[in-house]
Amino acid sequence: MTRRIETVAIVGTGVIGAGWAALCLARGLDVSAYDPAPYAERRLRVAIDAAWPALTRLGLADGASRDRLAFASSAADAVEQADFVQESGPENPELKQSLLAELDAAALADVPIASSSSGLMPSQLQEMTDQHPERILVGHPFNPAHLIPLVEVVPGKLTTPSVTHSTSAFYFSLGKRPVLVRHEVPGHITNRLQAALWQEAYSLVARGVATVADIDAAITNGPGLRWALLGPFANQHLSGGAGGLAHTLEHLGPPAQEWMADLGRVHLTPALVDLLVAGMGAELRCTDETALVAQRDELLIHLILQKRGLTALP
CATH class of the missing domain: 1.10.1040.10 (N-(1-d-carboxylethyl)-l-norvaline Dehydrogenase; domain 2)
Structure with missing residues (x-):
């Protein structure tokens, strides 16, 4: 049975992560966010406030509220009760290695972990995890992520079809237009x-x-x-x-x-x-x-x- 998504973890709250967080809040979801940068929570809340008028014009879901944002003290804390994880850390393979290993160890076993990576391929990301690589894939949005509908869904060699399907369905529920990348290539489509x-x-x-x-x-x-x-x-x-x-x-x-x-x-x-x-x-x-x-x-x-x-x- 596909897990019902009520809480989304956003790990990495720069420009792309903030867009994901704002969109998820606008769709009536709880968001658990984390970023180690100084003043990250303050910057995230400012970015969400800036995006909210546009999201309001596009239509808020029942229960949508900026008050449903919680900022965690670590990446592991952010994902431990999440139903979906959107990783949006820097495009740095060494950093991704440690971050994805932490997320894979902390998130519930059946929870998809999607990376916003624009260049790293999912099979490469799966090699950075050793517990549940089958739930790792890429979900690459376009900036501004809270407005542009496109998201590229890129499964890796080990990604199960059910994870690919449920991730695409979740993005569709956010108002996104998911496009499936059927074979991994650098830079996606x-x-x-x-x-x-x-x-x-x-x-x-x-x-x-x-x-x-x-x-x-x-x-x-x-x-x-x-x-x-x-x-x-x-x-x-x-x-x-x-x-x-x-x-x-x-x-x-x-x-x-x-x-x-x-x-x-x-x-x-x-x-x-x-x-x-x-x-x-x-x-x-x-x-x-x-x-x-x-x-x-x-x-x-x-x-x-x-x-x-x-x-x-x-």
């Missing part, structure tokens, strides 16, 4: 897709084809608008008219193959990093970054609300 775009964006800047600002404008005023509604395959399908994806690939496949063959391969040398950072500085020279984040989140909320109930969008 979405970071690899982003990396492909970053690689060509860096290359175009390095070759002087476009500035940092030009590329940001090209994406946000063009394909980025469509990508928020339909993925790359569905967009190509609609581009093909009555013939759909088959027509698109027949007519645009050959030139697209030439474009793909011509894509740049770059290395993030110090000179290129300096060029990209300078370009970012130039783009945001007159921008209030606090206002930028606020406007981004405001539009995200509007978009998420508008997409609800639209049954045709995937």
Whole structure:
């Protein structure tokens, strides 16, 4: 029988962990949190307060309350009575080794332990535990984690199907859109897709084809608008008219193959990093970054609300 999830342990309360904590509280759950950093509890409560207005607009569950947050004195204390564990510590294998071993020893045997890791693979994480590696997997969210629905669910070689299923179901109950990664690859799915775009964006800047600002404008005023509604395959399908994806690939496949063959391969040398950072500085020279984040989140909320109930969008 699948355990009913009423208490979630959040271990690691930086930007991602705080997002998870706020979301779980908004869904009417108890949250037991831990982070060893100085003033971590105070920073977590400030972050949750900052996220609460947006979560309120998206809709709070019955019983949702910031008062249901408890801050534990250790990682073991945080997880010992939890029904689900979301580990969001730093992306440091040595730190993960000791942390996951502690969580595995302290959490009840049938409780899933999901890592927010964006790069470490679950089978690697399972090697860091020796009691119940079958309940270890990756649950990788996107920032801001309390708003963006996507979460990548990545089982390892030893993860049982029941843990994968129950973890996906739990994320779905939070309002997330879980996507199953069927084979482990570095960076999972979405970071690899982003990396492909970053690689060509860096290359175009390095070759002087476009500035940092030009590329940001090209994406946000063009394909980025469509990508928020339909993925790359569905967009190509609609581009093909009555013939759909088959027509698109027949007519645009050959030139697209030439474009793909011509894509740049770059290395993030110090000179290129300096060029990209300078370009970012130039783009945001007159921008209030606090206002930028606020406007981004405001539009995200509007978009998420508008997409609800639209049954045709995937």
